[in-house]
Amino acid sequence: MAFEGLSERLQGAMTKIGRKGKITEADLKEMMREVRLALLEADVNFKVVKEFVKKVNERALGSDVLESLSPTQQVVKIVNEELTELMGGQQEPFQFSPKPPTVVMMVGLQGAGKTTTAGKLASFMKKKENKRPLLVAADVYRPAAINQLQTIGKQLDFPVYSLGTEANPVDIAKQAVEQAILDGRDLVIIDTAGRLHVDEVLMTELKNIKAAVNPTEILFTVDAMTGQDAVNVAQSFNEQLGITGVILTKLDGDTRGGAALSIRSVIGKPIKFTGQGEKLEDFEPFYPDRMASRILGM
Amino acid sequence: AGFREVDEDFFDDLEETLISADVGFDMTLALSDVLRDEVKMKNVRTGEQVKNVIIEKMVEIYEKGESGLSTAIKENPDGPTVILFVGVNGVGKTTTIGKYAHKLKNEGKKVLLAAGDTFRAGAIEQLEVWAERVGVDVVTSNSGDPAAVVFDALKKSKEENYDYLLVDTAGRLQNKVNLMKELEKVNRIIAREIPGGATETLLVLDATTGQNALIQAKQFKETTNVTGLILTKLDGTAKGGVILAIRQEMDIPVKFVGLGEGMDDLQVFDPEQYIYGLVRDLIEKK
Ligand SMILES: Nc1nc2c(ncn2[C@@H]2O[C@H](COP(=O)(O)OP(=O)(O)OP(=O)(O)O)[C@@H](O)[C@H]2O)c(=O)[nH]1
Ligand SMILES: Nc1nc2c(ncn2[C@@H]2O[C@H](COP(=O)(O)OP(=O)(O)OP(=O)(O)O)[C@@H](O)[C@H]2O)c(=O)[nH]1
Ligand SMILES: [K+]
Ligand SMILES: [Mg+2]
Numbered sequence: 001m002a003f004e005g006l007s008e009r010l011q012g013a014m015t016k017i018g019r020k021g022k023i024t025e026a027d028l029k030e031m032m033r034e035v036r037l038a039l040l041e042a043d044v045n046f047k048v049v050k051e052f053v054k055k056v057n058e059r060a061l062g063s064d065v066l067e068s069l070s071p072t073q074q075v076v077k078i079v080n081e082e083l084t085e086l087m088g089g090q091q092e093p094f095q096f097s098p099k100p101p102t103v104v105m106m107v108g109l110q111g112a113g114k115t116t117t118a119g120k121l122a123s124f125m126k127k128k129e130n131k132r133p134l135l136v137a138a139d140v141y142r143p144a145a146i147n148q149l150q151t152i153g154k155q156l157d158f159p160v161y162s163l164g165t166e167a168n169p170v171d172i173a174k175q176a177v178e179q180a181i182l183d184g185r186d187l188v189i190i191d192t193a194g195r196l197h198v199d200e201v202l203m204t205e206l207k208n209i210k211a212a213v214n215p216t217e218i219l220f221t222v223d224a225m226t227g228q229d230a231v232n233v234a235q236s237f238n239e240q241l242g243i244t245g246v247i248l249t250k251l252d253g254d255t256r257g258g259a260a261l262s263i264r265s266v267i268g269k270p271i272k273f274t275g276q277g278e279k280l281e282d283f284e285p286f287y288p289d290r291m292a293s294r295i296l297g298m
Numbered sequence: 299a300g301f302r303e304v305d306e307d308f309f310d311d312l313e314e315t316l317i318s319a320d321v322g323f324d325m326t327l328a329l330s331d332v333l334r335d336e337v338k339m340k341n342v343r344t345g346e347q348v349k350n351v352i353i354e355k356m357v358e359i360y361e362k363g364e365s366g367l368s369t370a371i372k373e374n375p376d377g378p379t380v381i382l383f384v385g386v387n388g389v390g391k392t393t394t395i396g397k398y399a400h401k402l403k404n405e406g407k408k409v410l411l412a413a414g415d416t417f418r419a420g421a422i423e424q425l426e427v428w429a430e431r432v433g434v435d436v437v438t439s440n441s442g443d444p445a446a447v448v449f450d451a452l453k454k455s456k457e458e459n460y461d462y463l464l465v466d467t468a469g470r471l472q473n474k475v476n477l478m479k480e481l482e483k484v485n486r487i488i489a490r491e492i493p494g495g496a497t498e499t500l501l502v503l504d505a506t507t508g509q510n511a512l513i514q515a516k517q518f519k520e521t522t523n524v525t526g527l528i529l530t531k532l533d534g535t536a537k538g539g540v541i542l543a544i545r546q547e548m549d550i551p552v553k554f555v556g557l558g559e560g561m562d563d564l565q566v567f568d569p570e571q572y573i574y575g576l577v578r579d580l581i582e583k584k
């Protein structure tokens with residue numbers, strides 16, 4: 001049902017031009033066209049695709065692809081390696097504050113998965129790092145957002161700090177951190193309302209929260225199904241807020257997830273975790289090599 | 299605003315504009331070929347003409363010859379009109395129901411909501427807040443069974459003569475077989491109570507979604523009889539261009555667009571306005 005993978009694409013293209021074994025420079029060009037198509041179908045940003053294909057082409061020319069008896073496999077290998085490299089090569093760890101509590105802000109567009117992921121992150125940090133999280137309900141806008149976080153808190157048995165919907169999110173965040181210190185909670189995860197990067201009022205609110213609580217991590221949460229606009233949004237959040245990392249959600253779908261590559265290569269901030277389902281344990285660190293294979297449909 | 303010349307670079311830029319609007323590669327090439335021919339044929343050189351030709355032609359392609367494609371929502375003459383809202387997680391189903399209920403209420407209709415998302419944390423409460431905000435009734439249940447809630451709501455809507463029943467469902471990714479089956483079950487319940495089944499099944503798509511939206515449309519169409527699309531979050535910078543490919547492949551029209559989080563932020567889809575939005579940056583001189 002999903003789109004065709006790169007290997008099949010390249011194989012198909014070579015069969016079409018009747019090539020077996022060694023290829024010419026013109027064939028390589030045809031291959032690069034397929035690489036470009038595969039990446040665009042995976043929603044990799046078209047500017048990123050352009051740069052990337054240029055690089056892959058140069059590397060292919062400089063290596064022995066033209067002499068190789070399995071040129072398509074060679075190209076796939078190069079593409080795969082370059083993608084992995086572009087996505088950071090290895091896993092980037094979550095940062096803790098040397099002076100607890102470590103404060104985390106969850107930010108992103110509407111419906112990206114921030115609230116769910118706040119719960120997942122808390123649960124992960126308790127299990128792996130033995131942390132004592134406090135969840136903070138700083139979304140006072142979305143109907144029943146507080147209730148949603150409280151339900152998640154109850155499921156996981158973590159406290160949720162809330163001042164209702166009348167309070168100011170900046171005050172909520174500030175007071176939550178004070179409360180965490182009193183209660184000996186060493187990880188404070190602030191759930192903020194979804195917002196558009198072009199919404200000046202709400203982006204200013206985030207800046208004010210940041211100034212008030214000095215977070216160690218500002219995690220931009222993004223839906224893996226996002227298309228070409230992912231880069232603009234991520235860039236804008238980063239410019240206005242200085243994000244420290246990215247969380248890619250909804251990877252349990254059949255999307256190729258090219259947004260990941262685009263964001264990583266354009267804003268240079270690491271993808272730290274991925275969401276793999278609706279359940280609170282469906283969460284894991286991000287692995288660039290797996291993501292590369294996924295984008296290529298392998 | 300001034301308009302740019304149609305020169306060599308123009309069509310390259312057009313292709314880039316369409317691709318960055320998530321129109322998709324194949325569809326972009328197809329459109330650009332057609333537009334090239336059209337511009338040549340009509341001997342368009344400059345200015346306002348280009349804008350008109352491009353928009354006209356793209357609207358024509360979108361409408362596939364059925365000019366003035368209907369965005370109207372069907373009504374069930376024997377009442378109630380049952381509308382099922384489906385889609386993947388977080389696209390805006392529940393919010394759209396709130397907005398649409400508000401619109402119907404303003405038209406003097408008696409509206410009932412069914413809280414068919416019994417899964418996601420806070421989903422029922424979210425719909426309850428919307429019901430209260432717009433002043434309509436809502437059927438909920440803590441049973442955890444969407445089919446049961448829908449059954450209760452159908453019964454109530456018939457007994458108490460509601461004009462509309464809007465059914466919220468949990469977000470589900472199209473590749474989750476069990477969750478898609480659950481949707482089939484909800485459909486069966488509706489078909490048992492309402493001859494012909496749901497009057498409309500609206501698939502909600504998020505404009506920020508890329509090419510996966512095409513797979514969403516195909517898979518949901520396979521499970522439920524999707525009769526229309528709603529494109530949400532068009533108030534951002536994403537354009538949702540993938541709907542052009544969906545429309546090409548499967549004949550499902552867009553009925554509404556979502557333009558914000560407030561109750562008035564739902565508009566009837568206007569192809570001309572939408573397509574102008576897709577290519578605005580290209581044809582208005584910056
Ligand atoms: N399948 C799947 N669904 C997810 C994942 N993460 C979140 N969701 C779902 O996506 C939807 C939106 O998640 P939320 O956590 O409410 O998103 P949000 O960013 O807090 O939304 P707003 O507060 O409205 O901006 C819900 O239905 C979640 O269950 C994931 O990794 N996989
Ligand atoms: N900017 C903008 N935000 C929207 C629009 N429609 C919905 N939203 C927001 O998107 C987020 C998700 O909306 P929901 O209505 O909860 O989406 P859903 O499809 O019901 O989500 P699940 O039930 O979790 O699958 C909320 O924060 C909404 O306020 C829109 O047209 N524009
Ligand atoms: K989304
Ligand atoms: Mg939230």
Ligand SMILES: [Mg+2]
Binds near residue numbers: 391393415467
């Ligand atoms: Mg919902």
